[in-house]
Amino acid sequence: MSDKNRICKNPRQRKKMSASKAIYPILAMAGMLFFYGSGVLKPALASEPAVNCNAHEGVCSLPLGDLEVTLEISPRPVKAMQDLVFKVSITNHVSANPPYIDLGMPGMKMGPNRVLLESTGQDTYEGKGVIVRCPSGRRTWFADVIVPGSGAVKFVFDVIY
């Protein structure tokens, strides 16, 4: 039997498609709900951290115990998929170890994306990094600024795709 006949001239067989294959689209549906649910609907959940920094406007500041941590990302507006410079300054910072930044998306695993900072003066640090693009369309990112010996602060901001 030719390939064409096998494909086109056996409608009864086509209708009797193996019912066991029902699991395939069910899994597709589950995957879709998992991915798009986690990617699109989660921002509406109360557990998501709220945006606390308008990175497009300039410097953002947050307290960390007795310290004050400021973050500036340039160039502005802050866009994904381009080289960015992260500047951090910490008031009264005495640790010998420089801070560093972990970038990520709230509620979505994006893999480790760490920006190492180097001292550029008293209490000021700078490093280069990239915020990648998420095909889900979500634009909210966070930058955890980790200050060794003191803890971490989370800057949550929107980026432009």
Place this chain on the structure above:
Amino acid sequence: MSFIDPIYLIFLTTGITVGFGHCIGMCGPIVVSLSLNTGEQNPILPHLLYSAGRVMTYTILGGIMGATGSFTSVAVHIEGIQRGVMVFAGLLIVIMGLAMSGWIPLRKVFGDYCNPGGIISRGFRRLSQLKSRAAYFPIGLLLGLLPCGPVYTALLAAAGVGMKSPDGLEGIIKGMAVMFFFGIGTVPALFLVAKLADMGWLKNRRIIYRVAAMLMIAVGVYFVVKAITY
């Protein structure tokens, strides 16, 4: 020149963890769609070939990132290709969904009446009747280019190790290694999807089957729309 670096283990682990989230969501529908037409009792080999193709694409991209040491300069150049791949993946899912639903006699339209020897008919038949195991490898190669946040992050790391490498060759090898381990890490999740699909624990439920087929078509349309607006 030392090639032992904890970053490989980190990205192997990353691949495993994101595999059960991102990859099942992004590639799961594709894997499921491809599975529909395997006609295989054991789907392991086709999915192994699909994953091998995908991991190979990741590895090649890692080598390019490692060679250039710049994520953004490469990412700009592959963005258009990625959009095209996303459209292709969406259309693939839609065609598979329509073909299996039986609502629209696509096989008659494209296969019997509309120039059976033409490009459209041949292309449709190949997409909807992927019986050949070998076809899964090039599909994996192509779909490895799908835009994906964690893949971007791994590529960023590959560019990073390339930038730190003293010479170009070491950068290429290390970049490839980062992406190879990341890709290998994503395989178990998709294999699990394939294995679960093979269990066939939903028998004789045609209504569910058809509703789910419709959702599968919706996923394909979503892929195409996302590609256009990406």
